[in-house]
Amino acid sequence: MIDLKTENLLINKEVNENLEIILNRKAFSNGYIFYGPEGIGKKQTAIKFIKEIFNKYSSNSNIEKKFLDNNHPDFLLIEPTYFLKGNLINRSEAEPLKNNKGTIRIEQIRNLKTFLGQKSIESLVKIVLIDDAHLLNEAASNCLLKTLEEPANGIFILLTSRLNLLLDTIISRCQLIRFKSFSYKQLDIFIRNNLDSSILDIYEEIDLQDFINSANGSPGKILKDIKLWKELPKEIKEKLDFPLSDNLEILRITKIISEELDIDQQTFLINFVQQKYWAKTKNRKIIKKLEDLKVYLKGFIQPRLAWEVTLLKIAIEDL
Numbered sequence: 001m002i003d004l005k006t007e008n009l010l011i012n013k014e015v016n017e018n019l020e021i022i023l024n025r026k027a028f029s030n031g032y033i034f035y036g037p038e039g040i041g042k043k044q045t046a047i048k049f050i051k052e053i054f055n056k057y058s059s060n061s062n063i064e065k066k067f068l069d070n071n072h073p074d075f076l077l078i079e080p081t082y083f084l085k086g087n088l089i090n091r092s093e094a095e096p097l098k099n100n101k102g103t104i105r106i107e108q109i110r111n112l113k114t115f116l117g118q119k120s121i122e123s124l125v126k127i128v129l130i131d132d133a134h135l136l137n138e139a140a141s142n143c144l145l146k147t148l149e150e151p152a153n154g155i156f157i158l159l160t161s162r163l164n165l166l167l168d169t170i171i172s173r174c175q176l177i178r179f180k181s182f183s184y185k186q187l188d189i190f191i192r193n194n195l196d197s198s199i200l201d202i203y204e205e206i207d208l209q210d211f212i213n214s215a216n217g218s219p220g221k222i223l224k225d226i227k228l229w230k231e232l233p234k235e236i237k238e239k240l241d242f243p244l245s246d247n248l249e250i251l252r253i254t255k256i257i258s259e260e261l262d263i264d265q266q267t268f269l270i271n272f273v274q275q276k277y278w279a280k281t282k283n284r285k286i287i288k289k290l291e292d293l294k295v296y297l298k299g300f301i302q303p304r305l306a307w308e309v310t311l312l313k314i315a316i317e318d319l
Contacts, residue, residue, distance in 0.1 A: 012040075012041065012045070012179055015178070016045075019045070023052050026056065030152075030155065030173070031158065031174035032156065032176075033177065036180060037179070038220060039218040039221045039223070039224065040220060041220070043131060053123075053125065054072070054074070054122070054127075057123040057125060072122070073121040074125070075128075076129070077131065078109075078128065079091050079130075079131040080103055080104050080131070080132050080135045081102055081104070081105060082103065088105075088107075102132075103136075103137050104130065104133070104136045104137065105137060106143050109140045109144050109147065110143060112147065113147055116128070116147070116154045120153060127156075128155070129159070130144075130157070133160045134161070134163075142167075144170060148173045149173070158170075163176075181216060182217045184212055187217070188209075192208075211229075214271060214272065214275050225272075228265055232269070233260055236257060236269070244311060244315060245315050247312065250312055253311075254304055257307055258302075259304075263297060263303075266303065267297065283317065285317055286314050289310050290310065296310075
């Protein structure tokens with residue numbers, strides 16, 4: 001499995017220096033919003049920040065273990081949830097539903113008010129981490145706003161890749177911590193230092209620069225894309241020097257794509273092919289057709305039909 005070596009995380013220097021100042025001064029705000037692209041280390045940085053806060057307020061030496069066990073009495077993680085067979089479960093507990101982003105509901109925010117109302121056990125403060133805060137529904141957002149307005153012995157840290165989806169009134173009550181995208185050079189060093197040895201065979205299949213170029217500065221996206229690449233059937237990988245021109249070959253490949261790939265894999269494939277097409281043809285009409293294909297898939301149009309129509313149109317465009 002491809003995973004991030006947390007001890008080798010890319011450090012956003014500006015963010016790191018900002019948080020160090022906050023820790024050294026113990027000048028904590030009631031709320032923080034860590035925002036920036038997905039897969040750029042916001043959650044890992046937040047966890048590290050929270051541990052450092054607890055270390056300043058607690059002499060307990062088991063903080064690390066309690067975090068790993070998700071068993072620290074003064075820490076609460078709130079993440080998107082959804083219903084599975086009538087039960088409300090956290091997103092991290094529902095791997096089969098990974099394509100569903102989930103929702104943060106008002107009941108979860110009400111529960112955190114109970115959490116904050118209890119006396120701290122091992123620290124002078126309680127800390128609440130809200131992952132993917134842009135997935136708060138309207139009722140939950142309004143409830144959170146009221147909680148932020150009330151004095152409490154708690155610190156809130158909201159993580160989001162979609163700052164524009166948060167209420168302006170919530171944003172105004174929090175200190176913003178921006179996570180910027182990393183440079184090509186930083187990502188190149190990162191990918192070579194953090195790939196498991198079992199994945200080095202990718203070097204023989206494709207240039208890793210393709211993954212870096214499509215990552216939008218996100219190390220997490222690189223790792224996710226490499227994992228998706230490894231899962232692609234060999235027959236599809238061999239046809240990535242699109243555009244295809246043979247109609248029968250197009251029909252055969254689209255059958256494989258629609259039957260063997262889930263929507264995440266198909267979206268990755270579209271993005272990857274777009275990059276290949278652009279490098280090869282510089283044809284904006286082809287890129288637009290692939291963008292339309294993503295819209296069709298999100299709109300639950302029959303995948304095989306959507307792929308067939310798109311690739312056949314591209315074959316005509318490329319003549």
